[in-house]
Amino acid sequence: MNPVEVDTARRTGGCPVAHGPLSSERTPTGCPVSQRAADFDPFEDGYQQDPPEYVRWAREQEPIFWSPKLNYWVVTRYDDIKAIFRDNITFSPAIALEKITPTGEEANAVLASYGFALNRTLVNEDEPAHMPRRRALMHSFIPEELKHHEPMVRELAREYVDRFIDDGRADLVDQMLWEIPLTVALHFLGVPEEDMDTLRKYSIAHTVNTWGRPKPEEQVAVAHAVGNFWQYAGKVLDKMRENPEGGGWMQYGLRRQRELPEVVTDSYLHSMMMAGIVAAHETTANATANAMKLLLQHPDVWREVCEDPSLIPNAVEECLRHNGSVAAWRRIVTSDAQVGGVDLPAGSKLLIVTSSANHDEGHFADADLFDIRRDNASDHLTFGYGSHQCMGKNLARMEMQIFLEEFARRLPHMRLAPQKFSYVPNTSFRGPEHLWVEWDPNQNPERTQPALRHVDEPVPVRIGEPSKGAITRPVVVESVTPVAEGIVKLRLVAPDGRAMPRWAAGSHIDIECGHPDLSRQYSLCGDPADAHALEIAVLREPAGRGGSEWVHAHVKAGDKLKIRGPRNHFHLDESTRKAIFIAGGIGITPVSAMARRAKELGIDYELHYSGRSRETMAFLDELSALHGERLQVHASSEGQRNDLAALLATPDADTQVYACGPVRMLKALEAHCAHWPEDALHVEHFESTLGTLDPSQEHAFEVELKDSGITVPVRADQTVLSALRAANIDVQSDCEEGLCGSCEVRVLAGKVDHRDVVLTRAEREAGTKMMACCSRACDGRLVLEL
Structure with missing residues (x-):
């Protein structure tokens, strides 16, 4: 197609591709769509079984492609999908609940007969309506509010395992993983725990109706189930109005409606009732089934989890990344845009395959490896990102952690039974319909240790993203x-x-x-x-x-x-022309590895090692043999001191200085390098200069979270990190002393009062990043990329 033909095709509903041929192969239409793009079909078994593998070719060769079968653009890479999530104005969520497969007139008539009028919800609502409603209704989802659900989830998990623990065989989906999340969802919402089997059918029908491809002969039955679901939600809501002070999120919504009637409307609450049952139930049930399937497919990993339950929080994150329950989301382009170098005209529909993003080698090293110790596992996009990130993410995390803990403690010898896994065909939500497991009841640990059934001090659930x-x-x-x-x-x-x-x-x-x-x-x-x-x-x-x-x-x-x-927060620049390595005392440990690497790479370097005496200095013989004349030993007992002033007298733009040692030495180095180019000096700290936070010496301020669309107050007695976590925002951390760099966040506006020992002088002056565990705002506001 020439440019005129492409533009005409766009306007007439034909092929919208405007970026030239993507391969030598053409579809029968002659459009510049590759054969694999033309063949893409998310309702095929290959996609249902393993979405990331099904689109691996796209992730590696054609990360954004047009699917003629779906009439959607398909996006597969991490950075592209995160960019789309960040901009919910250009990339509207309005079609997130639109039927991906249009249904016939008879099915539509059936839905109309039930008065079905599913309106906008938190999932598919545009601004400016979305954020006021989200802010009004999010309080029940903060970690502090979720804690009181934990005992109920634990007791349910224990009771359901009791039912089959002596059988030696169970379908975890049918016998536990579907019912408990539904019970928890109803409890959280404040819905009576009745008609669970019926609600399960309703929930599946809603998924098929919205994200599936029901056959013409199935559409009417699905429509009846969805219509009944809609009416059921309305009746429960009406009953709740009779007891407005009752518990649960929907009752909370009714109370908020009295305060904000224009924000929390009747139609909105009715839609949220129906959508909430599905969102709080089905995704968690599927996610746990996927996690157990994955763990049991890796027996060595499952054994490690059983032996060390402290691994469970991060194992949950890695399971959500590697094999989550949300395969894809949808967006519609509101104005001409470009993502990943591909022009996307206004009106384009996007299928953003988050499960593919979670296997992107550009963001996750050895992405296909199942590694429960992966330190960035929680970067996954299974919960989405930004202002439309799943509010119930921490409720799901809590349930998954408790289920895994219960299985690990009471059925560590459980294994997968031979079976073929089947999935409800749809684009977006996935979990095995059945998960058969086996074990030898005679080996049940609690037969010899009855106390295992009930643990008074269970592994604490990390409500929020694990550190x-x-x-x-x-x-x-x-x-x-x-x-x-x-x-x-x-x-x-x-x-x-x-x-x-x-x-x-x-x-x-x-x-x-x-x-x-x-x-x-x-x-x-x-x-x-x-x-x-x-x-x-x-x-x-x-x-x-x-x-x-x-x-x-x-x-x-x-x-x-x-x-x-x-x-590693003390990286060696392997492209530098020359390096000066300076170690004091035990500071030789990282510096010795750096000097070894510099020698291997052929970098011009010198190594200066200071200590009280040779007897107190580690590895001297080894270092001397390896580095020869490049090693300079400065032993105080021999009157040999490193003359830093002379060593660093002449700045050199091609030289980097790396140092580790006592605080006094590092401070002297900073002074002697003040006239060197910015970032020439790199130091490793193992002592924090932070004292206890003194509220009387601090001021309160606000952090605006650009991607999430909310503003979080930070009290004088509170760190930014703790304020973010209390607001349900995921930020990793480790030392929480400003030493390790784990909690780094990007700063878009505002002046930072830096208190860490990680950032370089130039990084501090640039003001584009900060450590959330310790640094603060100089004035009243910071804007963060979160």
Whole structure:
């Protein structure tokens, strides 16, 4: 097609593609649509079984394509989909609940006979109406308000497992995972727990009617079920009006209606009643079924979860990423736009395949790998993103964590039974219709440990996105070797002999020092090429915070430890022409790995190592053998001190300075590098300068969340991080001392009072990022990209 033909085709409803041929293959129409795009059909079994795999070709070769079968553009990559979620004005959610398969006149007449008039809901409403309603109704979803549902969910999970634990075989979907989320959904909404089987049929009919492809002969039956669902929702709402002070979200909505009658209308509440039952029930049931299927398909991972329940919160996030219950969402383009270099004309309909985004190698390393310790698993888009992100996400997380905990404690020997998995054909929501599992009842742990049925102190549910600090990895201490006076080297290996995580020079790990609340960071000092082990060196510091004392007093070869990481906030620029490495005392640990890497890459470098005496300086012989004359030893006992003023007297734009050591040394380095180019100096801190937050010395301010469309107040006695979490906003964290960089957020406007030790001078001056755990606003407002 030439440009004129393309424009004509757009206006007449034909092919809208305006960016030229995408492959040498053409569809029968001759349009520039690749053959695979022309063949795309989300109702095929391949898509139902594994949506990310079904569109892998698109993610890798044609990330945005036109589907003639659907008359939709299909978007498959992470960054493109997140950009669409960010802009809910250009990319309207108005079609999110539109029937993807138009139904016939008879079915439409049936719906009309029931008075079916599903209106806008939080899912498909445009601005300016959407955010006022969302703000009015979101209070019930904040973590603090969700806590009182936890005991009920635990008791339900326990009771349902009781029903089949001695059978040796169960369909987890039919016998537990469908009913409990429906019960919880009804309880949360305040709906009487009646007619559950009927509601299940209604819920499935709603999914098929909206996102499925019912056959002509099925459409009328589906329409009757949806019509009955609509009338049921209306009757329950009318009954609730008789008891306006009752519990549940819908009762809360009725009370808000009295305060905001123009915002919370009758038709809106009726639509939310019906949509809420589906949203709070079906997606959680499917997500848990998908998670259990995935875990049992990876027996080694399931065993780890059973042995260490603290892994469950992040395992839930990884299950939601790898095999979530929401495969895709829909948007409509309101004005001509461009995404990923592809022109999208106004009126274009988009199928945004979030499950594909969750497998995008550009955002998730080894994206197809199921890794329950993945430190960015919760970046997944299964809950959406921005102002239309699922408000019930933390209720779903709570239920999934409790279900996994119950199974792990009482049925750790459970396995998948041979079966073929089937799914209700639709574009957007997926979970196996049945999930058969088997086990030997004679091996049920509670037969010998009856207390396992009821645990007085269960694993605390993380209501909200899990912190990186919750992700531990078991290791075995292969050896403990003295390497200097007061310093021991620990060599850590995997219990099963598998390879250890990959790491780069400058990385560190966290070790739980006898208790989860006592965690300390130690730089890796071995060879990154050694895949078998991680090595750290620990200096005994009697006046320290307890970690090093515990290591020296208690750790011995053969012990099992829990670590987190590796993580790296002290990166070596491998493109630099020259590097000056400066280490003081135990600060040699990250610097030694950096110097090793510089030598491998052929970078011009020099290594300066300072200490009280050679006897107190680790790895001297090894460093001397490896670096020769490039190593300069500055031992105070020998009168040798590193003359930083002379060393750094002449700035060099092609030289980077990397340093780790005592705070006094690092402060001196900052002073001596003040005349060097910005960001020439890179330092690693292991001590926080933060004191306890003193409300009398702070001021309150606001943070506007650009992507979410809300403004969150931050009290004088509150960190930005805690205020965001209280408002149901996901932000990761770890140390919460301004040391690790985990809670970094992007700043769009406002002046930041930086209090971390992570950002460089230039990064602070740029003012485009901050650490939410400690930094604050200089004045009254910040605008964040959240």
